Amino acid sequence: MIYTVTLNPALDKTVYVDDFELDSVNRVRTHREDPGGKGINVSKVIRALGGDSRALALLGGATGAHIQEMLAEAGVDCWAFEVVGETRTNTKIVDEVRHTNTDVNEPGPTVGRQTLDDMLAVLSDTVEEGDVVVLSGSLPKGAPADTYRTWTLALKEAGAKVFVDADGEAFTLALEAAPSLVKPNEIELGAMLGRKLDTDEKVVEAARELVAQGIERVVVSRGGDGAALVDDGAVVLARSPKVKVGSTVGCGDSVVAALALANQRGLSPQDTMILATATGSANAMMTGTQPAPAQLVVELQPQVELA
Numbered sequence: 001m002i003y004t005v006t007l008n009p010a011l012d013k014t015v016y017v018d019d020f021e022l023d024s025v026n027r028v029r030t031h032r033e034d035p036g037g038k039g040i041n042v043s044k045v046i047r048a049l050g051g052d053s054r055a056l057a058l059l060g061g062a063t064g065a066h067i068q069e070m071l072a073e074a075g076v077d078c079w080a081f082e083v084v085g086e087t088r089t090n091t092k093i094v095d096e097v098r099h100t101n102t103d104v105n106e107p108g109p110t111v112g113r114q115t116l117d118d119m120l121a122v123l124s125d126t127v128e129e130g131d132v133v134v135l136s137g138s139l140p141k142g143a144p145a146d147t148y149r150t151w152t153l154a155l156k157e158a159g160a161k162v163f164v165d166a167d168g169e170a171f172t173l174a175l176e177a178a179p180s181l182v183k184p185n186e187i188e189l190g191a192m193l194g195r196k197l198d199t200d201e202k203v204v205e206a207a208r209e210l211v212a213q214g215i216e217r218v219v220v221s222r223g224g225d226g227a228a229l230v231d232d233g234a235v236v237l238a239r240s241p242k243v244k245v246g247s248t249v250g251c252g253d254s255v256v257a258a259l260a261l262a263n264q265r266g267l268s269p270q271d272t273m274i275l276a277t278a279t280g281s282a283n284a285m286m287t288g289t290q291p292a293p294a295q296l297v298v299e300l301q302p303q304v305e306l307a
């Protein structure tokens, strides 16, 4: 089983504004709402690719209830844990004239330590040997900066493989618990290491540093340049297919979803990167945080070049 954990989910409200101008009244041409948050997006993409997962999420208020309803309609198994307060709404401003995507993310409600501890205890009692748990997205207010480190240690102890997609201090501290897989983008990884990762060699070298720290597999996503996989036995550089970009919001979540499915299906590192890169690029063609259809992923896979 694949579990995704979203401690700070969001209702994603995407508004389409042509020629967006600051300090002006901008008229929305159209808009959409999607259940969001990085872990929830991973579960949505897994579902779209024909897989199954359970999406654990801290949800509160009418917005939290709305997210649960939308996930049920989408056939995504949501395991909700109640939080006091209102789940946040994140606004994504898409300007298809200027080709810009601007996120305006609310902080979300404050979460109590006991709520987090209870959620971790229930999940630790539930996971079985070899299950994958994806920890993804920002930490909510009230969560200690080392939450992902604590969760990684406990879930590894319970026999799970832990995949972490985070940034900043939460990511750096999570590394101390040696999760099975991490998926930073090249900017996040470079920021953590204090250097630009602007060549294949620099990306591979940086990933190797994390493998040397005990991370089994590091996948560095590189936007339109694709992604790189490094583990003890393989280095796979995948080039993204050229696509007409709708919105890159959620592309990283799509990669993580494919990585979790590839692990479950026992794919080779090469086939893993073909699936992950095609899934990420398919998502880039979409707008909002709706998952790309599986057929589009299938069509893009032959266009992924491996180096």
Ligand SMILES: Nc1ncnc2c1ncn2[C@@H]1O[C@H](COP(=O)(O)OP(=O)(O)OP(=O)(O)O)[C@@H](O)[C@H]1O
Residues within 6 Å of the ligand: 184, 185, 186, 221, 222, 223, 224, 225, 226, 227, 240, 241, 242, 243, 245, 248, 249, 250, 251, 252, 253, 255, 276, 277, 278, 279, 280, 281, 282, 284
């Ligand atoms: N412009 C693009 N053209 C083609 N594919 C893209 C483009 N941008 C992203 N992708 C695909 O999506 C994958 C992940 O993109 P990226 O590295 O931007 O992730 P990220 O920064 O973690 O995304 P997120 O916005 O979800 O945090 C890439 O490896 C690639 O496969």
Ligand SMILES: O=P(O)(O)OC[C@@]1(O)O[C@H](CO)[C@@H](O)[C@@H]1O
Residues within 6 Å of the ligand: 008, 010, 012, 035, 036, 037, 038, 041, 090, 103, 105, 136, 137, 138, 139, 249, 250, 251, 252, 253, 289
């Ligand atoms: O505040 P975070 O957790 O860093 O990011 C939240 C978010 O922007 O990430 C997803 C796209 O990756 C969206 O569904 C959601 O609104």
